Amino acid sequence: MPTVMSKRLDGKTILITGASSGIGRSTAFEFARTSPQNLKLILTARRIDSLNQIAAEIVQEVGAGVRVLPVQLDVSNAQEVREFVSKLPAEFKEIDVLVNNAGLVKGVAKAPEIAEDDVEIMFKTNVTGLINMTQAILPSMLARNNGEGSGDIINIGSIAGREPYPGGSIYCATKAAVRSFTESLRKELIAKRIRVIGIDPGQVETEFSVVRFNGDKSKADAVYAGCEPLTPDDIAETIVFAAGRRENVIVADTLLFPNHQASATIMHRKL
Template sequence: MAAAMSMRLQGKTILITGASSGIGRSTAFEFARTCPQNLKLILTARRIDRLEQIATEITQELGPGIKVLPIQLDISNAEEVRTFVDKLPAEFKEVDVLVNNAGLVRGVARAPDIVEEDINVMFATNVTGLIQMTQAILPSMLKRNNGDGAGDIINIGSIAGREPYVGGGIYCASKAAVRSFTESLRKELIATRIRVISVDPGQVETEFSVVRFYGDQNKADAVYAGCEALTPDDIAEAIVFAAGRRENVVVADTLLFPNHQASATIMHRKTS
């Protein structure tokens, strides 16, 4: 199976947003390790220094068979996204797999106390940025195969998009929007060979909670206390698995939980 996946991915150009840490970073390494020959990776995020370090590490580990292009990009900036494709080097312009991973959560406030800035940044990143990037990449995918289209659009959602919870109203709403957009897009593209894929993680330990609590590491650690959360590598494996299927196979909708989780709010925590 691993050999078949590698062959199917060879020659492809993979674009990953939010690639500087967490799921995005792990996904870059997973693609590279699965197909270490004839693969191109475009890694975007705001933190260019981290992207450049990841590019160096991938090249050191796997050699010259993988070309990595790190690009500084703020997905919430519509103008940056609109001009993104035109600025790509010629050999990277034809994106075969778009992984819309960039996203964040801010705060646990409830209405009417939700800060406007938090509302705006969550929607601009999680929803508008994802849609704008999809619209930037989709035209070239539609032109392939004499107009039949080709390519994968993989949107990283969340259990929060399926099951809203207290203190997560805006984040949950943003991920519900991603889910609706993904399902609409799949239906709109049904006459093409473009695959639209959703991967929805449950509890994953990343910088997610640190950002939610505005950098408070103690509060972030408390989220995972007594739990064995999923790792970014777990999610990356599912993403690459979906992209590595035979062209006619669409892993349309995937929900991933750690063993201790049954829903957005039902989790078993071990006590010491």
């Protein structure tokens, strides 16, 4: 029998950015498994081959009740984002849930050694990209229900946006910006039926650290040594839970830690 959450998600169109791996990929599967009878997923990322593979795996697992549209999109490219909605097939244009997941971190440099290119790509992806995607999707959400609006905007932040740490100043600044934008948007939309949801993970093992260390897997592995970090599935379950609440319920602000973590920098590591 369908669950209550499955019924609430039935027929919705979900857009996930950064869906080719990690949290985005897990979120796509979690939505599909939760509401497999009638759901539309738009999966975006720069790696279209990975998206096509994920789309095929989802359909193979849950069946044709979930329709998946893979779209190559670099959220750091403002022009691509501006053209995104107009290029969607008609049946995918009315997006009910936007999951702003795309994000990255580059390096652990401290001022004044931080590379200009690293600063630019982190802000363009984590902040400007998220804002541009929101602005691209929000007008259609606002136009529903005779102007009362409808839809969910779920922004994936980080503990780094709450607690800055040495060697992460730019990444922390971008995630603090996401947190401020999320809270401001929620207040701006207070008279509308649009939910604005912020989810801040702590330590999660994804490609995040591999990207941070420019592909150096040994350095990335050291980040998680002696720890049992959260998995992308843990975050995906929280995202889908938030989207599956009754319309009048907003899971406004969520912070997720693994059991060994108490802050951005305080973690118990087993020797």
